[in-house]
Amino acid sequence: MCGRATVINPDGITEKLYGYTKKFVPSDWKPRYNLNPREEIPTVYYDPFLRQRVLRTMHWNFIPSKLANRERVDEFDSHYSAFNARIETVASAQTFQQAWRSQRCLVVIDGIIEWVGERRHKIPHLIRHRDHGPFAMAGLWNRWHDRKTNEEMWSCTVIVKDADDWYARFHDRMAVLVGSDSYDEWLDPSRRRDQLELLRNSAYHKDGELEYFPISTLVNNPSYDGPDCVEPASAEELASLARRAEREKAQMDLGI
Numbered sequence: 001m002c003g004r005a006t007v008i009n010p011d012g013i014t015e016k017l018y019g020y021t022k023k024f025v026p027s028d029w030k031p032r033y034n035l036n037p038r039e040e041i042p043t044v045y046y047d048p049f050l051r052q053r054v055l056r057t058m059h060w061n062f063i064p065s066k067l068a069n070r071e072r073v074d075e076f077d078s079h080y081s082a083f084n085a086r087i088e089t090v091a092s093a094q095t096f097q098q099a100w101r102s103q104r105c106l107v108v109i110d111g112i113i114e115w116v117g118e119r120r121h122k123i124p125h126l127i128r129h130r131d132h133g134p135f136a137m138a139g140l141w142n143r144w145h146d147r148k149t150n151e152e153m154w155s156c157t158v159i160v161k162d163a164d165d166w167y168a169r170f171h172d173r174m175a176v177l178v179g180s181d182s183y184d185e186w187l188d189p190s191r192r193r194d195q196l197e198l199l200r201n202s203a204y205h206k207d208g209e210l211e212y213f214p215i216s217t218l219v220n221n222p223s224y225d226g227p228d229c230v231e232p233a234s235a236e237e238l239a240s241l242a243r244r245a246e247r248e249k250a251q252m253d254l255g256i
Helices: 070-079 097-102 180-187 195-200 235-253
Strands: 005-007 022-024 032-035 040-047 052-059 084-086 104-109 111-116 123-129 135-145 152-162 173-175 210-214
Touching (some): 005 104, 040 135, 040 152, 040 180, 097 104, 097 135
Parallel strands (some): 022 052, 052 152
Antiparallel strands (some): 005 111, 040 104, 104 135, 123 210, 135 152, 152 173
């Protein structure tokens, strides 16, 4: 599962790295230290209307095109979690079928936040590239458009799979990460087959590209987005969490 991310350096998502020739991003694009589903996340995709590769911030929860109006969009968005798509069923799931065939994208971030430890005492960790640069998750995009009002919403989802041995310390599911040598093939809308094989052969962190470390529990609050969210956890904070966990375990053992 991938449900929390960082985009600390938006300017690091460059044309040179991702090959886009046009971009639609906020004029005041700010760093994100605690980015959640249903918020705007950077996405690189091939735009069939512009016929070029584009960087665009998209709503991180996939919105189907068939929804009749904005009220239905808001209802779907609040009731259904489509920010992750399971790789085992993405090709056949009604919500994602068309996008899997020709609307693939790179969801670009520079950190993933995961929690480790016992329930109620989990410690947040930041997973990032060793050089702190951006990396890409395999995703799907869609454009919802209301013909009556001309309103539109661009949205995306991140494809997830069973965690490999390296990632299993955090979660039993993980985002599918795409290596740079696979960007062109993954984004090619004319590619209609062997997408799964392509992703299987694009094992991004096998050679130790990623690192991780515990960070502040401030990130536990999804509405807080300050830079101190991703500060390394202090020894004092980690010790305090450990003492609290031991105290609650002792109370449970005593039936208190």
